[in-house]
Amino acid sequence: MNRILKHIPVMQKEIIHSLKIKKNGIYIDSTFGMGGHTKAILKELGKDGKLYAIDKDPIAYSLGKNIQDSRFHIINQNFSKLLDYAKNKKIIGKVDGIIFDLGVSSIQLDNHNRGFSFKKDGPLDMRMNPQSGISAADWLFSSSTQEIAHVLKKFGEERFSKKIAYAIKYFSNIKKITNTLELSNIIKQAIPIKNIFKHPARRSFQAIRIYINQELEEIKIALDSTLKILKPGGRISIISFHSLEDRIVKQFIINNSRSAMIPYGMPITEKQIKKLKICELKMIDRISPSKYEINYNPRARSSILRIAEKKNQYENSTL
Ligand SMILES: C[S@@+](CC[C@H](N)C(=O)[O-])C[C@H]1O[C@@H](n2cnc3c(N)ncnc32)[C@H](O)[C@@H]1O
Incomplete structure (x- = not known):
């Protein structure tokens, strides 16, 4: 810090x-x-x-x-x-x-090393307790498109959950997504309609965080x-x-x-x-x-x- x-x-x-x-x-x-x-x-x-x-x-x-x-x-x-x-x-x-x-x-949101922020670059972690459970990067890498889409829909109420999940898996097959801004940019590109008042990755980051921390x-x-x-x-x-x-x-x-x-x-x-x-x-x-x-x-x-x-x-x- x-x-x-x-x-x-x-x-x-x-x-x-x-x-x-x-x-x-x-x-x-x-x-x-x-x-x-x-x-x-x-x-x-x-x-x-x-x-x-x-x-x-x-x-x-x-x-x-x-x-x-x-x-x-x-x-x-x-x-x-x-x-x-x-x-x-x-x-x-x-x-x-x-x-x-x-x-x-x-302290969690503003510290880019914790991986909660979609605006600042850092390791894609998102665990409130980094000594327990699986990081967001590992989870995205090991999950199927359907699992990711389900989480984005259920915990982020994200209407483009399928499009985002496909994009995440497409990029994961080329290279594991390990950083917050990488993920944020992939989501930004996958969303067809932008809301100028809300960051396009807000809902997906919320969903992944809720899931990772149960x-x-x-x-x-x-x-x-x-x-x-x-x-x-x-x-x-x-x-x-x-x-x-x-x-x-x-x-x-x-x-x-x-x-x-x-x-x-x-x-x-x-x-x-x-x-x-x-x-x-x-x-x-x-x-x-x-x-x-x-x-x-x-x-x-x-x-x-x-x-x-x-x-x-x-x-x-x-x-
Ligand atoms: C919004 S902050 C609390 C701020 C606090 N009231 C203050 O005034 O500084 C939420 C805190 O709850 C902790 N937390 C969230 N879920 C938790 C859980 N399931 N078990 C224990 N702590 C949790 C987070 O790590 C975080 O530090």
Whole structure:
């Protein structure tokens, strides 16, 4: 890295407000990044509060390890392992708030050596944890045209997915694509209709990144685990950056806010009622960034913050 990379935390004020932080509460930052949200939470916590953090990126983790604060602990892990972390720390059912600020951080996007950028040249990697899994270059080289087209369509909603996949495989047969700008130029040439407001490689890069890092699977597993980790009244606040992420978050909150409906007069025993799915969450809010924030930090443009709260026993006793 030849210059200082900076990540401006998205909707920081809103995240802090959403958590209703208690001085002695227990919180989890599932996406530490450069620690913007973590530092803001630590400021609000008293001396008996606790903040646990996770990031799969080794650079983000090493930044977290530099925080000298006995109230803070971080691990270098996928957030799909949140439940194991909470078990290990004996905080199951005790956590007051969990945050997710999904996607990539500026240290990943702006560092051309990480291979996330379609505008800057670098090795075609795209792994948030470069020590695990397969790089984008290796995946493109070893996959069929159909597999690539499927990923571009599913995770990038790219309407020219087939044309792009054919072009990628055509060039791969001549020479393995190893650099971001090589890939970006191949995509640019393959797309017949250009949108002057959006870079032609944006959707494909997003799709390959999501696939390589198994991002959507990770989110589903992690969100499910929060139901066990949160205590009644505890909150979950999630910032997403594109419709595929937001759809999962929204569906998770809706599915867990709905209780099973039992038609009046239905012959059903108390034991059977206990087995029915009880709604565990209540939806609190959905917030978009202010115009001022978008002007100051254009990366916030597409973000959506959704907030939900785990119900207490009393709120669940309506069955
Ligand atoms: C948008 S950044 C978070 C920025 C952070 N809130 C801040 O204020 O600096 C997202 C971070 O989440 C991490 N991340 C994304 N998916 C992850 C996963 N499945 N498991 C663990 N960390 C993940 C990325 O490595 C990245 O550092």
